Amino acid sequence: MSSTLLEVTRASHEEVERLERIIVKDLQNEPPSNKDRLYQSHRVRNMIEQITSTNKKLIEIYEDKDSARKDEIAALGGQTATGTNVFSAFYDRLKEIREYHRRHPAARVVDANDEYEQLLKEEPQIEFSGEEAVGRYLDLHELYNDYINSKFGEQIEYSAYLDVFSQPERISRKLKLTRQYQEYLQKLLEYLIYFFERTEPLQDLGRIFSKVITEFEEQWTNGMVEGWEHESQENGNIPAEHYAIDLDYYSTVEELMEVGPERLKEAVPFNSVQRGFFLQRIHLLRSWTENILPKALAGPQQNGNAVTLQPSADAKEIALIEAKVKRLCDLLQETIIRTKENVEKKQALTYEEMEAEREEEEVQAESESDDEEQQIYNPLKLPMGWDGKPIPYWLYKLHGLGQEFKCEICGNHSYWGRRAYERHFKEWRHQHGMRCLGIPNTKNFNEITSIEEAKHLWERIQERQGLNKWRPDLEEEYEDKEGNIYNKKTYTDLQRQGLI
Template sequence: MNSILELQRKAHEEIERVEEATVQELLTKPKAHKEKLVQEHRVKTFVERVQQRSQYLLDLYQDVDGSRKAEIDAITGASDFGEFYARLRDIKDYHRRYPHAAVEPMELEFQERDLEKEEEELEKMFSGEEALGKYLDMHEAFDQYVNLEKVNKVNYLKYLDQFQKFESIPREIKSSPAYATYLQTLQTYLESFFERSQPLFDLRETRQGVMATFEPSWEAGTVVGWRQDGAMEIDQNAELFCPACNKQFSKKSVYTAHLTGKKHKKAASALLEKGVTEISPEEKKKARLAKEKEERDKMKPIAMAEQLVKEYVSILSAQRDETKAHVERKQTLTTEELVADAVEEIELSEEEEEEEEKIYNPLKLPLGWDGKPIPYWLYKLHGLGVEYPCEICGNFVYMGRKAFDRHFQEWRHAHGMRCLGIPNTRHFHEITLIEDAYALWERLKQGSKTEQFRADLMEEFEDADGNVFNKKTYDDLKRQGLL
């Protein structure tokens, strides 16, 4: 069945089924952190599937090769009945070839889930230090940071507190390849952490927002840590620029030493061979401006990555604070205490998954339809604090008058009356003691209010002539041979 229209119908149905499954999934309120994370990853899978099928539908509707238009023309033209019967014949031939082909309803795909497998895959996404997205694991980026040259060496806890403060890092360090690698590692990890711990967070929108504000600031030279009036001040350092080597220096001593170097002499000789003996101030300034623009364009991706990391850290501020507290706490524990603490965290997480959230209910009030204790005034209004025991129900205690009145028609009381051999009629309402029930039953029998059934007197029999007798009379006449 290669019908374009049928493929479109099937894709529309699949999108509707996935959307319905997404709604049903979001209506379920998770109780634990792991359940919430599993649900969000499941919803993310649904959203990606809707996007894929929507793109597939868009491609079909665009009809680049014209097959959809040709199919519509075929079923709406003069030979529409011929096309109809041809398709019907193809369907019959298919089912004739495959009479026992199994067809699984599409909705079953979203109802059958392997929760254990989903939780196992979720645990593989995170390292042990991350604790299913509760903490950050910055050790890889920290190792690269401390190996950078000319940076202040700090411990891991201090690094967690200041790693987003890029303006404190000198410009010459930022121009090194090692710093670019470190920054790429930092950005990649934070984006990966977003995708794993907050799968429904729109990271693309965040990146677009940062880029929209970064571009004007960069052109104006007002990006924090990259201001043009910073380390490379063109007008003030004009005498420290070497036009032969096309290089700017920030210190007088370094510039003087450069003039005596082999590279400078070789570059100056090359200019003399070209006939250039003197460079005018305008040409020197133009060369400096070109060099400055080249350096800024080269460092623009680095500055952009820094702004992205700053934005990520501001969003993950809660996780970073939790990580700092967690690391600080671990540093005060011994090895044995660390092992015991890890075991305790596992047990607490398991209890969190198995038990519902505890509800503060010191008065032990009954729970309402929402799972919360009912108001105390309602508890007193219905008299739910008054106990009503019933001996016939096995000394079961009913709380409140309403529950007590209702229980006379429920299975427990009816079973107790049946065990006593007494019919559970309206006469026995309010009777809770076995002795009282027996006494009332005897009184009802004596007063003929409850008529007993006697088969010998109440069963009726008819002879061949149509005469009606009770059972006792009929048996006596039959034994005497009179019937």
């Protein structure tokens, strides 16, 4: 019965509206754990993709390039080749409906809400390695091995690598133009994109990279890209240094030809001995082409103390990849810090302790229930922590959360723990109570919680400042014959002058 184009249009609009309501309903629920947050984000992402796909189909229907929608509307109005016959079209459609129900007597209306409600309980399949711990940590061990075994890297610990992998400006520019660095950088970018898409599916990565490219193009034009200041200046003078080409990295002539004659020309050393070894290594790779070798033998053109070099063709591409990597590292800064803390914690544990911790995490993950109304075992009535579970008892005792402080100025409100009690003197509740008493909330009234004590202290402060001292010359009143009121000083002055 839903084979007609208009029925398909109506059903598509209904599906979009239902999905929108399900998204709103899902986002109103606060996920209790990181795993539930990921499931929620991926569910919403999948529903958004369904809405986008359905809207594209609706656009095609409304554009009506084949005039199918127009013909169906005309048919519903009874317009045929012989003329207009509304009753004939109506009875033909009624006959079709009756025939359908005769063939399907058990047909019933299915509540689509039941199907859509199941989407709220869906657990999308998200792949994470054991080191990533469901998106809590990064797994950069493979890239770390590539880094320490490369010409551009250095021998450092994995925890130190987590600090420097997001800082490509630390690497010398002449080492960045090697193919080994380009492959490493591309692999790093692909992993960060893959991790970001799994942990932040609701983020629009295309829009983020579009902004990065726009800012990069402007900085590249102005020569302000960090680490590539001279590279973006056409025909600029670059200090006398050579871009290193590691011949050990190339096994065939075809691979070395991809470097190009200009890069080989720049890499030829000035020193005659070094230059001889360089060319000898090229000959060891087999015979060389006639076009590239003479250009390499020509050597770089010197001009005084500086060497004039043309910007490398792929330098801009490398710099752009670095900009994308740095942007992703900024977005994943909290994850990077969390990963480093986890690595440092593991370094202080024995193998048995790490195994015990891993088993405990697995048991805890299996015991997590999706039922929001599940009762949490809390016989000591401890306060809830950030994860929705009672805080440890030792932390409860450490902060003195079992000690109650009452403040009469705050309406006999209770504060648990010394820290909360001291902090409440600057909070809105206590400030409002002091304002109602007509007393300024200054440091003099810290630790004062009684209304009577606060009033008594305020009176003493006023007496000390002389605000309540009786001053007859200013406060004693006199009245003349016309009923004008003066203070004593003014009345005496006017009387002496004979004006009264």
